[in-house]
Each structure stands twice: as structure tokens, then as C-alpha cells.
Amino acid sequence: xxxxxxxxxxxxxxxxxxxxxxxxxxxxxxxxxxxxxxxxxxxxxxxxxxxxxxxxxxxxxxxxxxxxxxxxxxxxxxxxxxxxxxxxxxxxxxxxxxxxxxxxxxxxxxxxxxxxxxxxxxxxxxxxxxxxxxxxxxxxxxxxxxxxxxxxxxxxxxxxxxxxxxxxxxxxxxxxxxxxxxxxxxxxxxxxxxxxxxxxxxxxxxxxxxxxxxxxxxxxxxxxxxxx
Amino acid sequence: xxxxxxxxxxxxxxxxxxxxxxxxxxxxxxxxxxxxxxxxxxxxxxxxxxxxxxxxxxxxxxxxxxxxxxxxxxxxxxxxxxxxxxxxxxxxxxxxxxxxxxxxxxxxxxxxxxxxxxxxxxxxxxxxxxxxxxxxxxxxxxxxxxxxxxxxxxxxxxxxxxxxxxxxxxxxxxxxxxxxxxxxxxxxxxxxxxxxxxxxxxxxxxxxxxxxxxxxxxxxxxxxxxxxxxxxxx
Numbered sequence: 001x002x003x004x005x006x007x008x009x010x011x012x013x014x015x016x017x018x019x020x021x022x023x024x025x026x027x028x029x030x031x032x033x034x035x036x037x038x039x040x041x042x043x044x045x046x047x048x049x050x051x052x053x054x055x056x057x058x059x060x061x062x063x064x065x066x067x068x069x070x071x072x073x074x075x076x077x078x079x080x081x082x083x084x085x086x087x088x089x090x091x092x093x094x095x096x097x098x099x100x101x102x103x104x105x106x107x108x109x110x111x112x113x114x115x116x117x118x119x120x121x122x123x124x125x126x127x128x129x130x131x132x133x134x135x136x137x138x139x140x141x142x143x144x145x146x147x148x149x150x151x152x153x154x155x156x157x158x159x160x161x162x163x164x165x166x167x168x169x170x171x172x173x174x175x176x177x178x179x180x181x182x183x184x185x186x187x188x189x190x191x192x193x194x195x196x197x198x199x200x201x202x203x204x205x206x207x208x209x210x211x212x213x214x215x216x217x218x219x220x221x222x223x224x225x226x227x228x
Numbered sequence: 229x230x231x232x233x234x235x236x237x238x239x240x241x242x243x244x245x246x247x248x249x250x251x252x253x254x255x256x257x258x259x260x261x262x263x264x265x266x267x268x269x270x271x272x273x274x275x276x277x278x279x280x281x282x283x284x285x286x287x288x289x290x291x292x293x294x295x296x297x298x299x300x301x302x303x304x305x306x307x308x309x310x311x312x313x314x315x316x317x318x319x320x321x322x323x324x325x326x327x328x329x330x331x332x333x334x335x336x337x338x339x340x341x342x343x344x345x346x347x348x349x350x351x352x353x354x355x356x357x358x359x360x361x362x363x364x365x366x367x368x369x370x371x372x373x374x375x376x377x378x379x380x381x382x383x384x385x386x387x388x389x390x391x392x393x394x395x396x397x398x399x400x401x402x403x404x405x406x407x408x409x410x411x412x413x414x415x416x417x418x419x420x421x422x423x424x425x426x427x428x429x430x431x432x433x434x435x436x437x438x439x440x441x442x443x444x445x446x447x448x449x450x451x452x453x454x455x456x457x458x459x460x461x462x
Contacts (some may be wrong), residue, residue: 047360050364052360052363052364069364069365070360070364072360072361072364076357076358076360076361076362077462078375078379079379079381079382079461079462080379080461088365088375089365092365092366092367092371093366120460120461120462121462122461122462123461123462136365
């Protein structure tokens with residue numbers, strides 16, 4: 001398994017606090033879930049990888065440039081229809097108008113929302129909005145999809161639906177890098193777990209190994225607290 | 229007191245028969261201020277949006293400047309535009325002074341900073357919410373500005389409205405560059421000022437009623453539109 005991204009001594013300091021502290025990591029799995037306590041730096045690490053934040057030190061080395069997309073905890077919907085929200089992402093990537101419409105329709109159908117295509121996106125439920133956000137990135141067919149706690153503010157049913165969609169996107173060959181607070185979800189979706197604690201990588205282990213015998217005390221504590 | 233009552237009575241009569249002189253004045257007022265507001269929106273809204281999302285040297289200075297210019301005294305704007313348009317001025321060759329066009333220019337200058345500053349506030353609030361998503365999708369800053377302007381269109385109607393309210397109610401700028409010429413550049417506010425000083429209260433009062441009604445009506449419509457938009461688009 002060769003790494004598609006090698007992270008070399010990455011650091012981010014803000015206001016004197018080291019949020020990401022000298023992180024070195026090789027990501028090679030197709031589905032990686034980043035776990036860790038609140039404030040460990042999970043979201044920050046994803047934002048650094050996606051390029052939304054600039055590191056104060058270190059470097060990201062891509063084996064080859066990957067087209068990326070990101071889904072956030074709270075979906076951001078424009079004041080227009082669900083369909084137009086999906087079209088917007090495609091337009092920014094330079095697709096022609098008729099191609100945009102076709103791809104957007106397809107993508108909405110894949111997340112099971114074709115019947116809501118013409119509805120104002122902001123009036124959809126939280127779960128539906130997150131599915132529109134997934135349709136928006138899926139339409140772009142990214143090589144790497146980053147998701148920051150995509151189900152954190154959703155009810156269990158919507159959460160399962162979002163999980164199903166992420167699984168399907170992965171099946172189509174997109175690399176998945178995500179954080180979650182839902183350990184069941186991590187176990188179902190991940191091949192590999194990266195456990196991060198206070199801005200540092202504590203361990204990086206295949207998923208079954210992580211849940212059966214975590215290597216570090218920090219991870220053991222975390223699992224015990226999260227799964228009593 | 230009877231003089232006061234008579235004035236009210238005559239004012240109502242003028243309104244009731246929709247007096248020709250009165251309608252001409254009201255029509256010109258609305259035309260000048262609406263066009264000026266339109267120009268101010270076309271110029272001021274992109275400026276406001278770029279001030280909100282842009283990153284360029286002098287941005288902070290410009291923000292302070294536009295916020296400050298919101299309180300620009302109309303007479304000063306009138307004076308500056310007068311100097312520009314007067315025969316000896318740089319734009320004197322167009323012969324615009326004492327015309328409705330000159331009044332539009334003056335009000336547009338007066339209102340543009342108001343529209344720009346209010347737009348900046350609306351777009352800056354949206355930008356904090358949308359920023360990461362738009363950048364993630366690969367939107368350039370100017371593209372993001374355009375997206376946020378469209379997305380905030382209902383909130384921005386308030387900015388346009390504030391601009392129009394300022395334009396229709398000001399007297400100093402239009403008085404100086406328009407000259408308050410009967411039948412040519414006489415608008416509601418300048419007429420009220422003139423007729424009051426002449427002692428012709430009925431016409432002044434009738435115009436006062438209309439001015440207040442116009443401002444109230446436009447605010448009511450804007451309120452209704454915003455409510456509808458919120459229910460429609462969230």
C-alpha cells in the first residue's frame with residue numbers, strides 16, 4: 001500500500017498554542033477515519049490537508065495531485081433550489097451548462113433526492129441538506145473526499161443514510177478521509193484509523209486492530225470513555 | 229389656528245383632485261431618487277461585496293471611509309457636484325447643471341457610500357458562514373462576492389431602501405445642483421422648503437403627506453418582500 005499523501009512534520013500554531021504539533025503521517029488506505037477527543041486537532045488537520053489553512057511549518061507531499069472536495073459538519077446551502085446548489089459546484093469547475101444540469105440531476109438521484117431537486121435547499125431538513133452537500137461533491141467526482149464530522153448534527157436515520165452514501169462514493173474509487181464521533185460508523189467505514197491526541201498522532205492502525213487492541217494508552221482511554 | 233386648519237383642508241383638496249402641479253413634482257422626485265438609487269446600487273453593491281471578501285492593501289481604510297461617508301452632508305455633496313458641473317468645472321461642457329440629470333448625479337454620489345457600507349455588512353456576515361464552503365468549491369474571491377450578493381439579495385433590499393429613503397428625503401444636494409426651477413427641477417423637498425418660506429402652507433403640507441406616505445409604503449413593501457423571501461427560500 002503506497003502512500004498517496006505523505007505529511008512531513010506538519011505544524012500549526014495559533015496564538016501561541018500548537019494546534020497541530022509536528023505531525024508526520026503517510027496516508028495510503030482508501031478509507032481513513034481520524035479519531036480523537038474534542039479539541040485534539042482533527043478538523044484542523046483535515047483543513048490543512050484540504051488547503052483551507054496554511055501550516056506554520058512542515059509540508060504535504062502528494063504522490064500525485066488529487067482533485068479534492070470537502071463536506072462540512074454543517075452543510076452550507078445557497079438560497080436557491082437543491083439542484084442549483086449542486087450545479088453551482090459544477091459550474092465553478094468549468095462544466096458547460098447542459099453538462100452541469102445532467103450531472104447534477106444524476107448526483108441528486110444517487111443520494112435519493114431527485115424528487116426534491118426544485119425545492120429551496122435551505123428549507124430541507126438537516127439530513128436532506130447534508131445529502132445535497134454530498135450530491136454537490138459527488139457530482140465533481142473527486143479523487144479525495146474529505147468529510148469533517150458529516151453526521152454530527154443529524155438524527156440516527158439521516159446519519160445512516162449519509163453513511164451509506166459515503167460508502168457508495170468510496171466504492172466508486174474515491175479516497176475517503178473523515179472524522180467522526182460515531183465509533184460504530186468509524187468501524188464500518190474505515191480501513192485504517194488515525195488516532196490523534198493533543199495535536200499529535202498517537203497511532204495509525206488498521207481498523208480491526210484499533211478497536212480490538214489499541215496500541216496506546218490514550219487510545220485505550222478514548223475507546224473506554226466512548227464505548228462504556 | 230384657522231389658518232392652520234385651512235392649510236390642512238387645501239392640502240387634502242390638492243391631494244383629492246390630484247393637482248397637476250403637485251403630480252409633476254411628485255413624479256420628478258420619484259424619478260430622480262429612483263434612478264439615483266439604482267445607480268448607487270449598481271456601483272455601491274459590488275464595492276461593498278469586494279470590501280467584505282477582498283484582500284488588498286488599503287481595505288480597512290476604505291471600509292472606514294465608506295462608513296464615514298454614510299453621514300455625508302447633502303449640501304456638501306451638492307456643492308461638490310455643482311463645482312464639477314458648473315460651466316468652468318471639469319464636466320461643464322455637458323451643460324448638466326440645473327437639470328434633473330444633475331440631481332440624479334448628486335443623489336447617486338450621496339447614496340452610493342450608504343449602499344456600499346450596508347452591503348459590506350450584509351456580505352461580511354454571509355462570508356463568515358460561507359467562506360470555507362466557497363473556497364473548498366474553488367470559488368475565486370470575486371466569484372464569491374458575486375455569489376454572496378445574489379444570495380443576500382433579500383437582505384440587500386434593505387440597503388437599497390435605506391439609500392432611497394436618504395435620496396428622496398434630502399433637500400440640500402438637489403437644491404444646489406437643481407436650482408429648484410418651477411416645472412423643471414422642483415422636487416418634493418425643495419418645494420416644501422420654498423413654499424414654507426413663502427407662507428404657502430397647503431402645497432407644502434400636501435407634499436409632506438405624500439413624502440411620508442411614499443417612505444412608509446416603500447418600507448411596508450420591503451418588509452413584506454423580505455418576509456415572503458424568508459418563507460420561500462429560508
